[in-house]
Amino acid sequence: MVSHMSSPATSSDREKVVSKLPGWLRQNLKVRAAQHGLEIQTAVEQGISAWCDLASATAAVDTAGADSFATFLPPGQWEEFRRTAADRRVSLIQGLAQSVQLWLDTHPAPDIERPSITRRIIVCNQKGGVGKTAITAGLGEALAEDSNTLHPVRVAKALTKALRAREAHPDGAEPDDDPLDIENLPGPGLRVLLVDFDPQCHLTNQLGAAPLPMNGDSLTNHMAGDPKGDLRDLVVSVDDDTFGGRLHLLPACNDAFLLDVRLSAVRAREAALERALAPLEADYDVIIVDCPPSLGLSMDAAAYYGRRRNGESPGQSGALIVVQAEDSSADAYELLTTQIDDLRGDLQVDIDYLGIAVNLYDSRRGYIATSSLQGWVDIKDPRVIGLIGDLKEQKEAVRVKKPLLSYAPKSQQAVGMRALAREVL
Template sequence: MTSPAATGDREKVVSKLPGWLRQNLKVRAAQHGIEIQTAVEQGISAWIDLASAREPIDTAGADSFATFLPEGQWETFRAVASDRRVSLIQGLAQSVQLWLDTTPAPDIERPTITRRIVVCNQKGGVGKTAITAGLGEALAEDSNTLHPVRVAKALTAALRASATHTSEEGPDQNPLEIESLPGPGLRVLLVDFDPQCHLTNQLGGTPLPMDGDSLTNHMAGDPKGDLRDLIVSVDDDTFDGRLHLLPACHDAFLLDVRLSAVRAREAALERALTPLESDYDVIIVDCPPSLGLSMDAAAYYGRRRDGERPGQSGALIVVQAEDSSADAYDLLTHQIEDLRNDLALDLDYLGIVVNLYDGRRGYIATSSLQGWVDIKDPRVVGLVSDLKEQKEAVRMKQPLLSYAPTSQQAISMRALAREIS
């Protein structure tokens, strides 16, 4: 049937579609960045132009489906369906399936040079590990599934609102800022570079034994095997083999001492990880709270390489909305600037993530957030609230985005992933 309701030169059409077909349509339209009504219009137009009807579609369980079509298209469609002796529901299902068949899912956009993201801050407790994990999970999510995402254009407004917001819900609760988008579907390696092994433990992994092989051994030039053999897959049910973890070992406490005897020690992490890069689109390094040689090596690994676009790799700085984070930030940026100057590095700042934000803390939190926003370069690229789901996921030793995929923190992690892409 056709409703008198209209938008522009379109008229509202109400029919029925099977749930599975409607979901496939919704995902494919989102993958191509077009509206569902446009996809249906194209499918109906192509179906009308066919010489005859296609193979029947199973429409059992079809329920109400509404869209807007150009004026007159539905009447033409009804006439063609009548000539072909198929029901309107069957004809619509065939039209949608025809569009799906002729509009395949786009290829995953993979970087030509493996992206290297160094998550850092020499202050402990700011949540570097949570951001490392959440960012990696968001980048590895299924490209054939829709996930709730805070749209990038809303970030500035959210930051502005947060700086003056003190309610318990916070700006994250605004449903107008959320849309459903396909996952990036990238191959991601998370590197636990912290001897405390927080990332390894949070994702349910096991720290590497002290008497075995480790990333530290490879950086120190004393490998005991292939580094690939140490890598484990994370939650294949959710990430389908796209998300991997290189676990940490407590021997990393000795890394600075061992690096002091290594030639070109600033390149030690790069020498260790370069053989792995062909397997991944993105490598994310969870750095220790340190300004020692290990941080030098991490920063060097994140430098921009020949032929790489600015902003693809670099340092992602995690802070909190309080004064001690600002002090630590100054120390870290001084170290990075020294490396830039001493080694002539093109090391990009990917941005600042304000983590564990809670506007209920009042002026200390809101004024500190405003201070981060005022920096401009690097700019704030993420705001993650202090909510219970992340803590629960850590307790359960599960990835946040599989434990609580629709939580506000998960939505914020996806927004961060897109903001720095």
Template structure:
């Protein structure tokens, strides 16, 4: 054991902790938003204040552990450990365990109203499906484990570079800052609302058969079964049963025609999904590249409900840093604004995600990114690079965050999720 003095009012101490206990400490400190050294300080202080040592902790396989404590605390701890005839390693383990016991795992925050996120853009090929899947996966990750997340200031650096320097904006990977954070642990339903079934296929699901039941049937008022019976779980090992998928069916190509005969057709998606909402914290809808009646129903589903805070539900617009995305964005926002006015409802924009970004493409990419940044409202809430891991995940039909959990795209998806939580 050594305790060389470091600059400031803390000193470095070196001891040992078993690997399992160190991991629990690391995760729990992150869950409570405190530094590990603060947790150890509080644990030692509480242990020293006890009348006697606590129950013995298994320290087999203990390995080197260092931290910084207030000057003098370690000497006090050494004296009390000697009085209690407890080794420093055992005393430290008991202190850490005491802190864990008095700081239990916090409950996962659940929204009062199920959040509804509509991932949309009239233009195809911008990556709406990839963003829908990645966002849902990030929201469903385990709250009891740490996952690499791009911190918000990293995104801010990229966007400020684009805003201030235009074509000289730095590539995302040059300003990437990452920290390990607990997953949100949300219960998530992904709704494949596109007749092309891309989301279903990408996640390894099977499109629903044309002669069976489907979301289309429920929206058209002709259900053949309980909609819950159509929902499938996605990669339980990675997401602990928290991530589910409502697969698409090719019959959605006929949805606009069928909706034309339905009363209050703008509420058709809401009526269909309402029975499922109590099972989930978030429902994310992967919309088709369309401006038809089905898109009206999707946008209406994402409206702000009574008692819901602004920005909880609404439209998340996926674009690319190129000119055709800007044209499609104008069409989409016009449709949303018209629906707002016609039905007198509040429909919030949750933000813009610039997807498949690569500054190496030069002036078109960087100047287009600057154009999205300049919009301000809605603001850019995500910047996802054009990297190979997403394409590979699609090829093997696995969720990106379980296929390549430490990839830059996965790190960016987690950052996007936290921008929207």
């Protein structure tokens, strides 16, 4: 997925032209150019050039309702286009529409890049209340967004720049509203499974699903070697209107409180989560596991599931650590990294850190928040790859049990979740 546009040419070496295009054609052009990482003016230039090179005009395009459309073209191209349109006895509006349609026809939407090995992201921290569930949901939603629709994304925003900006606004004003830091980009369009691996069922409840009943089947049963059916039958789809059937959830069950006890009697228990989820992997590009705040066997199984597999590139799967900009998160971080490092040594496996996401950040908390954020930024390995503000939209989305990115798709938090998703990609 292209993460940014090519550099726009300055208008000084091009000439501005104004014509008309129907709204639907302009929207298709806007999306397709973004999918190919091109400026709109470059796509129009290529389309006009190709149209002028044809032996004759192409099929007529419906231009009803066309309204003003301006772009910048290389000097002389518009004059050549005008002459060609006159020779072909078509209006400039019709010629431009044919040129744009020709470019669309010869530049189809790129195929979505699907990983050869399903990517497994383990969202974790030993401390509760840091917002692991919100990050799990927001990341999954951002990865599943439609590739034929543009979404506002914060791009190439250095976190140290964000830190300095926030320190310069101690009154809590949000400096992140600068539109220069936001681009409208196509969604990744990936097939995503969210796994609620926490017996408290927060992810399940926040997305409006029902926790699984204690006397039925569950992920715990499958991990303990006592399945009561096909795990696929427990999976539910999340907000198909927004995510087009690409975002699914495996709900939690309160029986996960007993998981560590049940795992103690299982052979090769570190691989229990992998054995349970393996039959589902072919259906998904990414599986994201929302882990409980635990140091027990269940966390061992989650970390092992996120290990680097044979033939998998570094950084494709692994642990995404969620923290807050306050001191107790640092203590929990030490416990988690010690546990993962022990697993690496004991089992001789590679478990990659995908990065740190600093959640619930609020510069109005003053020095504690800004100095703690700087502490996370200074770690460098793993590096901070996401900064999500403590704003009302997430709380409101939880209250109404809707995904954040469909409840408030243009909110600062949604924009930040998309930036996090592109860092993970």
